Amino acid sequence: MAIRIGILGYGNLGKGIEAGIRQNPDMELAAVFTRRSPESLKLQTEGVPVYSADSAKDHADEIDVLMICGGSATDLPKQTPEFAKYFNVIDSFDTHAKIPEHFANVDQAAKENGHVAMISVGWDPGLFSLNRMMAGAILPDGKDYTFWGKGVSQGHSDAIRRIEGVADAKQYTIPVDEALDAVRSGKNPELTTRQKHTRECFVVAKEGADKAKIEEEIKTMPNYFSDYDTTVHFISQEELSRDHSGIPHGGFVIRCGKTGFNGENQHIIEYSLKLDSNPEFTSSVLLAYARATVRMCKEGMKGCKTIFDVPPAYLSPLDGETLRKQLL
Amino acid sequence: MAIRIGILGYGNLGKGIEAGIRQNPDMELAAVFTRRSPESLKLQTEGVPVYSADSAKDHADEIDVLMICGGSATDLPKQTPEFAKYFNVIDSFDTHAKIPEHFANVDQAAKENGHVAMISVGWDPGLFSLNRMMAGAILPDGKDYTFWGKGVSQGHSDAIRRIEGVADAKQYTIPVDEALDAVRSGKNPELTTRQKHTRECFVVAKEGADKAKIEEEIKTMPNYFSDYDTTVHFISQEELSRDHSGIPHGGFVIRCGKTGFNGENQHIIEYSLKLDSNPEFTSSVLLAYARATVRMCKEGMKGCKTIFDVPPAYLSPLDGETLRKQLL
Numbered sequence: 001m002a003i004r005i006g007i008l009g010y011g012n013l014g015k016g017i018e019a020g021i022r023q024n025p026d027m028e029l030a031a032v033f034t035r036r037s038p039e040s041l042k043l044q045t046e047g048v049p050v051y052s053a054d055s056a057k058d059h060a061d062e063i064d065v066l067m068i069c070g071g072s073a074t075d076l077p078k079q080t081p082e083f084a085k086y087f088n089v090i091d092s093f094d095t096h097a098k099i100p101e102h103f104a105n106v107d108q109a110a111k112e113n114g115h116v117a118m119i120s121v122g123w124d125p126g127l128f129s130l131n132r133m134m135a136g137a138i139l140p141d142g143k144d145y146t147f148w149g150k151g152v153s154q155g156h157s158d159a160i161r162r163i164e165g166v167a168d169a170k171q172y173t174i175p176v177d178e179a180l181d182a183v184r185s186g187k188n189p190e191l192t193t194r195q196k197h198t199r200e201c202f203v204v205a206k207e208g209a210d211k212a213k214i215e216e217e218i219k220t221m222p223n224y225f226s227d228y229d230t231t232v233h234f235i236s237q238e239e240l241s242r243d244h245s246g247i248p249h250g251g252f253v254i255r256c257g258k259t260g261f262n263g264e265n266q267h268i269i270e271y272s273l274k275l276d277s278n279p280e281f282t283s284s285v286l287l288a289y290a291r292a293t294v295r296m297c298k299e300g301m302k303g304c305k306t307i308f309d310v311p312p313a314y315l316s317p318l319d320g321e322t323l324r325k326q327l328l
Numbered sequence: 329m330a331i332r333i334g335i336l337g338y339g340n341l342g343k344g345i346e347a348g349i350r351q352n353p354d355m356e357l358a359a360v361f362t363r364r365s366p367e368s369l370k371l372q373t374e375g376v377p378v379y380s381a382d383s384a385k386d387h388a389d390e391i392d393v394l395m396i397c398g399g400s401a402t403d404l405p406k407q408t409p410e411f412a413k414y415f416n417v418i419d420s421f422d423t424h425a426k427i428p429e430h431f432a433n434v435d436q437a438a439k440e441n442g443h444v445a446m447i448s449v450g451w452d453p454g455l456f457s458l459n460r461m462m463a464g465a466i467l468p469d470g471k472d473y474t475f476w477g478k479g480v481s482q483g484h485s486d487a488i489r490r491i492e493g494v495a496d497a498k499q500y501t502i503p504v505d506e507a508l509d510a511v512r513s514g515k516n517p518e519l520t521t522r523q524k525h526t527r528e529c530f531v532v533a534k535e536g537a538d539k540a541k542i543e544e545e546i547k548t549m550p551n552y553f554s555d556y557d558t559t560v561h562f563i564s565q566e567e568l569s570r571d572h573s574g575i576p577h578g579g580f581v582i583r584c585g586k587t588g589f590n591g592e593n594q595h596i597i598e599y600s601l602k603l604d605s606n607p608e609f610t611s612s613v614l615l616a617y618a619r620a621t622v623r624m625c626k627e628g629m630k631g632c633k634t635i636f637d638v639p640p641a642y643l644s645p646l647d648g649e650t651l652r653k654q655l656l
Binding site for chain 2: 016019020022023024044096099100103120125127129130132133134136137138139140141184257259260261264265266267268269270271272273274275276277280281283284285288291306307308309310311312313315316317320321323324325327328
């Protein structure tokens with residue numbers, strides 16, 4: 001029987017999951033839950049019911065795992081512990097500093113109700129975390145670096161849009177090639193924030209706005225831009241829509257470490273992603289871990305889990321024998 | 329209490345493990361077992377006993393996990409099932425086609441005696457297998473490629489040394505840049521053996537040997553060289569010793585896949601290794617999985633396991649709370 005997937009929240013991530021399910025013959029979309037009016041949603045998949053998020057628990061029997069597609073700032077801290085009472089759940093909570101707190105809340109709800117709840121699944125946190133951790137365990141005498149981009153930062157784009165006189169904006173985070181090269185060469189450089197990434201902004205100014213002032217406000221914005229070399233381009237709304245409507249992202253996790261009785265040999269482990277669509281790739285990671293979540297629940301596990309806890313074989317629809325024969 | 333590591337076989341891999349233990353404060357080298365005369369071995373670590381391999385089972389109580397450092401052709405198929413009767417064991421069995429048979433033999437011995445036995449740990453099979461498997465589970469609509477090198481192939485170097493008139497030789501496997509670029513560009517190319525890798529040979533000819541004949545024999549050798557563009561350089565023994573004494577290796581696992589309702593978005597997952605010393609890096613991977621082996625045994629698991637079965641957190645000396653706080 002196919003794994004019955006529920007989606008809570010039909011935004012970019014929810015739509016990515018809907019599309020991703022079609023690539024996984026062992027899964028089916030069982031229902032979508034929304035805080036909007038259910039009638040207002042038009043799914044791409046025929047015959048799938050849309051329910052109000054408030055009524056989700058009435059449909060617990062129809063769902064093997066619920067994908068919680070809310071935002072990390074305010075949605076997930078409430079939603080994931082709440083829905084872990086009724087479902088196996090999985091989220092992509094990405095506020096790194098608040099993960100321990102989120103874990104504790106979700107763990108309690110999931111354990112009390114016999115569910116498995118996976119949090120912080122995606123690529124960072126997620127696959128990048130996994131690679132940082134594994135590379136560190138394998139090469140203890142070393143140093144790791146994470147670079148992000150080239151890709152769109154939603155948070156930085158939003159910050160620009162809040163500036164007076166700005167109609168619309170898109171911000172790209174770009175890793176600095178020289179820094180990447182220095183890391184890959186095994187020099188274990190100490191890199192400042194400025195040396196690792198640059199920021200490139202495409203801004204649509206409102207009619208009559210003071211562009212020089214906008215540029216100055218962007219470049220000096222604390223936390224977001226002041227520690228970076230930032231470039232600002234003013235373009236038209238047409239250009240922004242035509243050339244910058246995608247949501248690409250990606251990055252690099254690189255660990256350089258030494259081995260040998262005298263540290264005489266050096267090794268570089270590098271993991272990189274180049275993604276046309278950040279939300280669709282994140283959705284694909286979530287679906288593989290949804291498969292694992294259901295399997296862990298069937299094996300009697302319960303409580304909150306992260307990407308560190310999942311035996312990799314559980315991500316695959318293939319059985320152990322086939323995996324060993326074809327992929328080991 | 330530290331994890332007590334035993335090493336069976338004191339060659340390049342065994343020495344790499346001895347060196348690696350020094351980088352892991354939660355491990356100690358408890359004993360080395362050898363088929364040679366124990367007195368003939370000179371360890372780099374003081375106070376560690378060397379025992380005859382034949383007496384290994386008498387020391388089962390002194391060892392938490394035994395690292396079996398034999399060759400895949402004839403040693404490991406016998407040693408791993410045999411020693412899994414008395415110890416938790418781990419090997420780097422790398423004959424891909426025979427993994428299912430090896431798994432079955434080891435699984436029986438380990439299960440009957442309540443041990444955990446990890447096989448085929450290293451980077452290929454090993455980390456590369458893990459990345460092929462995970463990338464395939466995440467991007468089901470895609471294609472993966474593995475490239476090896478630049479690095480020394482022991483098997484190919486040996487094959488050259490068996491040619492009449494050859495005193496010594498070293499062979500490098502080199503991935504073709506154009507093929508790597510085509511894969512990374514997302515073109516999903518169909519690549520022949522010849523298009524993926526070239527082979528470069530450094531050969532020391534014996535006095536008076538027919539170099540043209542040696543070169544011809546290398547380039548036309550079936551399986552090893554005839555399907556590749558092969559370059560042969562004749563050099564002196566001094567040059568070989570000076571410039572080609574290392575055992576570097578590495579490679580790339582790249583998966584390109586599509587997502588979206590119409591496959592409109594493309595994603596590249598790339599994992600790469602650049603290793604100064606193939607055996608020392610393999611040793612480092614083995615040690616991280618040795619930690620996991622002991623933990624799995626403590627949790628009551630038994631039987632044969634592979635890299636697909638291990639929850640990543642088990643590789644780390646850090647506990648779950650610390651991992652989530654620092655690395656997720």
